[in-house]
Amino acid sequence: MTANGFLQLGFYLAVLLLLAWPLGLYMARIHRGELPIFVRWLQPAERGLYRICGIDPDQDMHWTRYAIAMLVFNLLGFLTVYLLQRTQLWLPFNPESLANTTPDSAFNTAASFATNTNWQGYGGETTMSYLTQMLGLAVQNFVSAASGMAVLVAVMRGFVRKEAGGIGNVWVDLVRSTLYILLPLSLALALALVSQGVVQSFSPYAKAELVQSIDYEQPKLGADSQPLKDENGQPVMEKLTAQEQTIAIGPAASQVAIKQLGTNGGGFFNVNSSHPLENPTPLSNFLEMLSLLLIGAALCVTFGRFVGGMRQGAAILAAMTIIFVGLLALCAGAEQAGNPLFERLGLDTRASALQAGGNMEGKETRFGVVNSALWATATTAASNGSVNAMHDSFTPLGGLVPMWLMQLGEVIFGGVGSGLYGMIVFALIGVFVAGLMVGRTPEYLGKKIEAFEIKMASVAILVPPLVVLVGTAIAVAVEPGRAGIANPGAHGFSEILYAFSSAGNNNGSAFAGLSANTPFYNTMLGFAMLFARYWLILPVLAIAGSLAAKKSVPPSAGTLPTHTPLFVVLLIGTVIVVGALTFLPALALGPVVEHLQLAK
Amino acid sequence: MLRDFKPALMIFIALTLLTGVAYPALVTGLAQLLFPAQANGSLIGKDGKIVGSAFVGQPFSDPKYFWGRPSATAPMPYNGGASGGSNQGPLNPALDDAVESRIAALKESDPAQTAAIPVDLVTASGSGLDPHISPAAAHWQAPRVARLRGIPETRLALLIDAHSTGRQFGFLGEPRVNVLTLNLALDAAGQ
Numbered sequence: 128m129t130a131n132g133f134l135q136l137g138f139y140l141a142v143l144l145l146l147a148w149p150l151g152l153y154m155a156r157i158h159r160g161e162l163p164i165f166v167r168w169l170q171p172a173e174r175g176l177y178r179i180c181g182i183d184p185d186q187d188m189h190w191t192r193y194a195i196a197m198l199v200f201n202l203l204g205f206l207t208v209y210l211l212q213r214t215q216l217w218l219p220f221n222p223e224s225l226a227n228t229t230p231d232s233a234f235n236t237a238a239s240f241a242t243n244t245n246w247q248g249y250g251g252e253t254t255m256s257y258l259t260q261m262l263g264l265a266v267q268n269f270v271s272a273a274s275g276m277a278v279l280v281a282v283m284r285g286f287v288r289k290e291a292g293g294i295g296n297v298w299v300d301l302v303r304s305t306l307y308i309l310l311p312l313s314l315a316l317a318l319a320l321v322s323q324g325v326v327q328s329f330s331p332y333a334k335a336e337l338v339q340s341i342d343y344e345q346p347k348l349g350a351d352s353q354p355l356k357d358e359n360g361q362p363v364m365e366k367l368t369a370q371e372q373t374i375a376i377g378p379a380a381s382q383v384a385i386k387q388l389g390t391n392g393g394g395f396f397n398v399n400s401s402h403p404l405e406n407p408t409p410l411s412n413f414l415e416m417l418s419l420l421l422i423g424a425a426l427c428v429t430f431g432r433f434v435g436g437m438r439q440g441a442a443i444l445a446a447m448t449i450i451f452v453g454l455l456a457l458c459a460g461a462e463q464a465g466n467p468l469f470e471r472l473g474l475d476t477r478a479s480a481l482q483a484g485g486n487m488e489g490k491e492t493r494f495g496v497v498n499s500a501l502w503a504t505a506t507t508a509a510s511n512g513s514v515n516a517m518h519d520s521f522t523p524l525g526g527l528v529p530m531w532l533m534q535l536g537e538v539i540f541g542g543v544g545s546g547l548y549g550m551i552v553f554a555l556i557g558v559f560v561a562g563l564m565v566g567r568t569p570e571y572l573g574k575k576i577e578a579f580e581i582k583m584a585s586v587a588i589l590v591p592p593l594v595v596l597v598g599t600a601i602a603v604a605v606e607p608g609r610a611g612i613a614n615p616g617a618h619g620f621s622e623i624l625y626a627f628s629s630a631g632n633n634n635g636s637a638f639a640g641l642s643a644n645t646p647f648y649n650t651m652l653g654f655a656m657l658f659a660r661y662w663l664i665l666p667v668l669a670i671a672g673s674l675a676a677k678k679s680v681p682p683s684a685g686t687l688p689t690h691t692p693l694f695v696v697l698l699i700g701t702v703i704v705v706g707a708l709t710f711l712p713a714l715a716l717g718p719v720v721e722h723l724q725l726a727k
Numbered sequence: 728m729l730r731d732f733k734p735a736l737m738i739f740i741a742l743t744l745l746t747g748v749a750y751p752a753l754v755t756g757l758a759q760l761l762f763p764a765q766a767n768g769s770l771i772g773k774d775g776k777i778v779g780s781a782f783v784g785q786p787f788s789d790p791k792y793f794w795g796r797p798s799a800t801a802p803m804p805y806n807g808g809a810s811g812g813s814n815q816g817p818l819n820p821a822l823d824d825a826v827e828s829r830i831a832a833l834k835e836s837d838p839a840q841t842a843a844i845p846v847d848l849v850t851a852s853g854s855g856l857d858p859h860i861s862p863a864a865a866h867w868q869a870p871r872v873a874r875l876r877g878i879p880e881t882r883l884a885l886l887i888d889a890h891s892t893g894r895q896f897g898f899l900g901e902p903r904v905n906v907l908t909l910n911l912a913l914d915a916a917g918q
Contacts, residue, residue, distance in 0.1 A: 180733075196735060261747050266743045270742055273742075302742070310745070322762050326766060329755060333770055333777060335783075335785075337786070338914070339789050339792060341788070372807050374779075374783050376767065404768060404783065466817045468822070475842070482864065483861065487847045488817075488851060492852070492859035493903050519815070613814055615820070616818060617818075640816070
């Protein structure tokens, strides 16, 4: 990689960690109810909201009530997104008269956005009306992120409270996350993105006269709007000439801002942030990448402040950063090394001052290799899933990195809230393993970790791999599953494994060659997303409730300190060992085989 | 469960109005006020007509124009109404075939150009709408365009520079040349 490549990566990490600190402290103040002076003017609005909704903000909730309320709230979002898609043709703000989506696609998308996954079985500009995008999808971008943050806040209270019956008020946690954190950040980011050229308009798509008209072929449609076939069963092609270019626009910037900040990832356009009107310049790219990991990193600082030890948060942040940097180096290196095919064909693939070089298939000129690899690593470290390059066209090792990052459980920064509560689950397993080695009851942050917590943590760690591996196995075993494959050989298996890794960990990115907008995949992946989200939230809230009810024990000589480099190593080891043992066999059949074939 | 249904519904409605109506309306209002050109797609007008967007590429196959990157959108390349990448894996024989035929077309367009072809000129972009090529890809095509349009290569080099963008702030992203604006400038020069 070039010196400029290292500079761009280093600059990104430096800015991320620098901004995480103040934002983390700010979020801690918000969620502890100590509103800073510059947002206090919003407080009457917050209180008025509770009054209108008939909510007592001081009411403490037991974890079961907290969980049920959260599920009901998420169910309402799910139903709304489903109904909007099924009726958008008859509703306003649909200037392109886009049709109602099919039931299976609507189910998939509703599950996808309610669970903060944002898997896209559809193409944005050809499927979703402006109304569906704003009132359905963008709202879920906010509230699914707020839901993740609320669960995390409840867990943090679990560590802090002593012999308490409740873990907080779910409505207060949801409203504060949205009103004081997600909305202001999104507003600022959206305007910055528009200044760079991201579109934000309610007008219909623009039409431009092409400088050079273009001849093309497309399948001829019969009266039943099905492709006509000739006597050999081949589609009949008709020759056409295009004089005009349609340029899809829409209210994109407002949605792109929250899709990045809320680790949602659902693009306004089909190709997400590789679309030049969704991500037009290197600066817009930088801002979008930064916001992708920002809240996840900052929540580690929030955690430290909450539990009364900044070094506790720093240790977790350090573990995340170390894994991230290691995998980033692998991905960027593989993509810059490129595809041996291109050298065999005599192309110029060297990185220089005049070109990015490397594996440019599926990548944009303005981002080149370095920013595409950085984005791919960040978007799968976080459970974001937005893309600025086509992961399906990455080299085998370059594509292994995002796939494995998802399989690690989306705990390297991870989703808003969900990343850190996932990492805390790994920390519990880590101290439990350490406790077994020395024969003492494990503790974490002054709470004894006992059988109930470990059972719940095991459920949280085992459900996603189960969903991923069983789902992949079913899909490769049945015809409707194999029918979706686009690339031959080991890469085709990778496409399916990637899809279930993405859905089963609420990421949302894809090896997009897979034809996933079919009843089979829409249904399978829809259920995968729902399982993976709520079978994590429930056990995690159970842990929160159980911890809150416990006494706090002072550290003793036998307590494993959880803010030291030793603990960082232990935590990294736990994440890597679980992730490697679970997924190496599957990875060997996909990207590893493909890498060996490519090197041959 | 019932006691929390009403608050759930009310909070959901309130947050929907806030984040699904007020927020996009506010962003749209401010965007149209502060950055009207960008917010509407950075469209380029010529003689009262819209001829494209500064950020959306167009297909060029005529040798007297600079060619952009291959586009995998359907049914025609550079379909701004339906973005898409090729999603071809690195070992896919279809990728091999596609790249080889693009190399053949470029070589046929300028048999005298024997330098190695820059990789971005024969690989499909992620969006299918990439407005840019690398400076290396522009320089590779310059002798052909200069000859067909009868302009000196030195003058053409200046024109390429005028439509090039370096790394933002000197280090972000990659250097690039805007194919559409460069070609429009060539036509405007009347050559």
